[in-house]
Amino acid sequence: MVRAALNKEFSVNNSELIQNSKFKAQSSKLEMWAGVECTVNRVGNEYFNQLERNGHKTRLDDLDLFAELGVRSLRYPVLWELIAPAGLENADWSWADERLGRLQALGISPIVGLVHHGSGPYHTSLVDRTFASGLAEFARAVAERYPWVERYTPVNEPLTTARFSGLYGHWYPHGRDNLTFVRALLTQCRAIILSMQAIRQVNPGAQLIQTEDLCKVFSTPLMAYQAEFENERRWLSFDLLCGRVNRDHPMWEYLRWTGIPEVELEWFLENSCPPDTIGMNHYLTSDRFLDERLELYPHWTHGRNGRHQYADVEAVRVCAEGIAGPYILIEEVWERYKLPIAVTEVHHGCTREEQLRWVKEVWDAAVCLRSEGVDVRAITAWSLLGSYDWDSLVTRSVGRYESGVFDLRSHCGDSGEVSKPRPTALARMLRELARSGTYDHPVLDVPGWWHRPHRLLYPPVLRCCGDGENSQKSKFSPAQEIPRSLVIVGAKGTLGQAFARICEIRGIPYHLLCRQQMDIADPVAVDRAMTELQPWAVINAAGYVRVDDAEREENACLRENAIGPAILADACAKRGVGLLTFSSDLVFDGTRGAPYVESNAVAPLNVYGRSKAEAEVRVLKVHPSSLVVRTSAFFGPWDEYNFLTVVLRTLASGQPFVAAADAIVSPTYVPDLVNASLDLLIDGEFGLWHLANPSEISWADLARLAAKQAGFDVAQIEARPIQALSLLAPRPTYSVLGSERGVLLPSLENAIDRYFQEKGLGVRG
Incomplete structure (x- = not known):
């Protein structure tokens, strides 16, 4: 049905049009x-x-x-x-x-x-x-x-x-x-x-x-x-x-x-x-690749034209040399x-x-x-x-x-x-x-995902019919030999590891530091690391996390959670470097009875909560452009110690699981938290933000929800009053996080579904 070539001749008046167009292109800015x-x-x-x-x-x-x-x-x-x-x-x-x-x-x-x-x-x-x-x-x-x-x-x-x-x-x-x-x-x-x-x-x-x-x-x-x-x-x-x-x-x-x-x-x-x-x-999904080898692709990509069956997939996911891209396509339109x-x-x-x-x-x-x-x-x-x-x-x-x-x-x-x-x-x-025709941001040092190897979801095709000179990598991919990077503090913690994993996926260069490489409570160590690494922003994912032990180790908790972030904030402020640090729902006492928003007054009940509340004040005082994220009740697919993973492991061993029936929280899926926090950091947001998956649920009901989805008997969940759990540090019975700035995370149900998918857990029979 298609002839060999397209007649590209124009009327005799086109020569004048072309000259006029070239003049306009050269005499005015984009x-x-x-x-x-x-x-x-x-x-x-x-x-x-x-x-x-x-x-x-x-x-x-x-x-x-x-x-x-x-x-x-x-x-x-x-x-x-x-x-x-x-x-x-x-x-x-x-x-x-x-x-x-x-x-x-x-x-x-x-x-x-x-x-x-x-x-x-x-x-x-x-x-x-x-x-x-x-x-x-x-x-x-x-x-x-x-x-x-x-x-x-x-x-x-x-x-x-x-x-x-x-x-x-x-x-x-x-x-x-x-x-x-x-x-x-x-x-x-x-x-x-x-x-x-x-x-x-x-x-x-x-x-x-x-x-x-x-x-x-x-x-x-x-x-x-x-x-x-x-x-x-x-x-x-x-x-x-x-x-x-x-x-x-x-x-x-x-x-x-x-x-x-x-x-x-x-x-x-x-x-x-x-x-x-x-x-x-x-x-980026406009360019397509057609392949008769149906076994290589999901069934929903399969189609037919009356002559052959073939898969129709995104070219960016299979063409090893990349897609046509804007330069080639604009050039084709012009020609x-x-x-x-x-x-x-x-x-x-x-x-x-x-x-x-x-x-x-x-x-x-x-x-x-x-x-x-x-x-x-x-x-x-x-x-x-x-x-x-x-x-x-x-x-x-x-x-x-x-x-x-x-x-x-x-x-x-x-x-x-x-x-x-x-x-x-x-x-x-x-x-x-619009103003100057130029713009710079450190994340632009790295090419987009459509240029990076992990984009390939299917066996790569080295030479696609119709590609010609479709690769524009040499001309339009950033070529920074040493791209500007983040510093992530807290290499051994759940949050620090999650940031490193997601930065890897998102193509955001980083240095992941442990305490030996930068002790945030030591001004000399902080200055040395900052001078050597020259980050464009710092993510503080370190801290003292043992809420009950903090009642006995108050000085250690304050050092890691309040003094250290303040020292880090001061170093960032002096260098004009962005800072992202984290706080907790435990800065509240639970008496409000409605979701806490950013402007609500803090009233911590325990040492851990006081350390986080003090950190907020200190950090924002010395570095008002810092981004301080309050969050709550982590769970995620990449560590073995978060609440949901422990629940499922306990139930799988045949043991009952005990959880508080009267402590209401808003759980936070770690991948959602990390991705939203990175977006806010790149946006240049600052001040207090609440990030949690929208929900109000007791620890016991969260355990039941996970158990039911995994196919366990929910009767294995023993719900008890929080006072009966012999916890050393007092907790608020209601610490749900809402927001007056933005609800950026999806629902808890959506997050739990993705948790199970990431863990490779199906519903048991």
């Missing part, structure tokens, strides 16, 4: 744009609305936060499904009026989107011939109401939406065949053209910023024909808009084979509408179209340092290409407020949140609404890139 994830997609008869999920629907002040980033162009929704679901005569423009007016006052130019992975109001769909004319009618109304708006994206990612709606069946109208896919694509492209015609009748200078998720497909030699087909198909939306899909086009026969009449395809030749800017979207380019979505749902690394890599690729004469106008920080449930392609609503430039997991009031999105390290990065 811009930083931004965007709000605003998908409103339909699954069956249910609409999934990201603007409702992220709360932007009711928070006008978000726009002021966006303006503080220094961006002056914003991809912004005025969506057909939301403004006029029952027709233009019943349209409600109030939301758009208020927000577009505010953007205008802030000096931010909107790039207005009209449909974002949607299929229109209930009365239409992507295979309804009235969709295109209906959207055009709405587009004209938008242009008439906001005549000052200059840039539009009538339909976001039409090819991607057509695949998800017409070929894979994920979204409405849930087609799973080639004709429905092609019909959905042609309908959307026709809608784009008619919409721009309608808009330009009102505003002749209006520009089309057309977006698409571009990728490359790689394969084994046997599946090269399928990869070639998909690598040509990826250009279809742009080729249709540019009037390039004629009888010589590689996709012509395929389109005709699906049943599309020639006259319908010829309409695009007669009504071409080339984008003023090509908006290239790209995600094919010679039109101005913007990378219109840059987002990575991952840990904070990997988010920073991805933005930096795309920015560096764009800057490099501009220096080579490619007209790249901007990259776009997408998902300013994060996104929900994209791990399931928004086919269900389970609350899976990925933070973006701002984190929405901040304090919620009684109404449940986010009071104010919290800026992450990405916000600082955007401000710097």
Whole structure:
């Protein structure tokens, strides 16, 4: 179905266009744009609305936060499904009026989107011939109401939406065949053209910023024909808009084979509408690898094309030489179209340092290409407020949140609404890139996970069909011979070991120190280690942890838990180095009866709690920029002494397990604690934070929960009053941690499930 080569000739006027584009690329700086994830997609008869999920629907002040980033162009929704679901005569423009007016006052130019992975109001769909004319009618109304708006994206990612709606069946109208896919694509492209015609009748200078998720497909030699087909198909939306899909086009026969009449395809030749800017979207999972060796891959990756069965997996997980990446893809777009380019979505749902690394890599690729004469106008920080449930392609609503430039997991009031999105390290990065074009952070010394060997989940393929010169490692991977590192104190403890393990996974260089290498209560030892290692931040995971013994060894406890952290804080403050240290729920006396938040007064009942409370005061006094994390009741998969592991080991030996029935805590899964703490450290957060998996549970009930999940008889758990346990140190009967700053950890049930998975424990029969 695919011809050997694509005709890449352009009209005689293109030489002038190319020269103008090169001049613009060389005479202006790369811009930083931004965007709000605003998908409103339909699954069956249910609409999934990201603007409702992220709360932007009711928070006008978000726009002021966006303006503080220094961006002056914003991809912004005025969506057909939301403004006029029952027709233009019943349209409600109030939301758009208020927000577009505010953007205008802030000096931010909107790039207005009209449909974002949607299929229109209930009365239409992507295979309804009235969709295109209906959207055009709405587009004209938008242009008439906001005549000052200059840039539009009538339909976001039409090819991607057509695949998800017409070929894979994920979204409405849930087609799973080639004709429905092609019909959905042609309908959307026709809608784009008619919409721009309608808009330009009102505003002749209006520009089309057309977006698409571009990728490359790689394969084994046997599946090269399928990869070639998909690598040509990826250009279809742009080729249709540019009037390039004629009888010589590689996709012509395929389109005709699906049943599309020639006259319908010829309409695009007669009504071409080339984008003023090509908006290239790209995600790390966009590139795919096709392999007929099904036994190497999970069953859910298996598919067929009528000729072969094959696995379709993320190329980054199998291609030894890496994926195409932004440099190669932008270059391919330029060579094919010679039109101005913007990378219109840059987002990575991952840990904070990997988010920073991805933005930096795309920015560096764009800057490099501009220096080579490619007209790249901007990259776009997408998902300013994060996104929900994209791990399931928004086919269900389970609350899976990925933070973006701002984190929405901040304090919620009684109404449940986010009071104010919290800026992450990405916000600082955007401000710097928008202002000066440069940004530096120690975590950028290390390449992203997509360049590191552990990314390979399947047997690596040394040479993938279609890869060409796809590796950009030498040009865009950081090449620091000695990357800047963290210092982690507490090499022998559970927390210190967990930080080392997770830093290894996240590609964060570190030095893990024991007491002999740096005694934090010895100023000379601290100064010597800090001078030698020159860390960018220090994580204090050391300390005296024996709560009952502390009643007899008060001086030793205070030395390790209060004096030492204060000395360390002073050394960090003098060097301008960040500090992360830990406190405890035992700083509270348990009389409140409701979850303790950061601003509640401390009143420790025992020596251990007093040592932690004193450390908080001392550390923040000498180094106010320190991050002090209060946490509670550790459990984790990597040590043999935490509560859950001891419970299961005891029950497995046939012995009963005794636990307090009246001491209520909020247990904390160590991997969650470490990952969230690292994110906060990279974000530059400071002061007191409470981090625990949201819950209120007694020690006895926690033991029962673990026993039940492991298949043990819960009757083996003996619940007793805390006073009957003969503990030397008094404990609060209620020490649940809440937060007024942000609930960053998932539920306790979710954490326990992952504990069992990590330990390789299934439910017993």
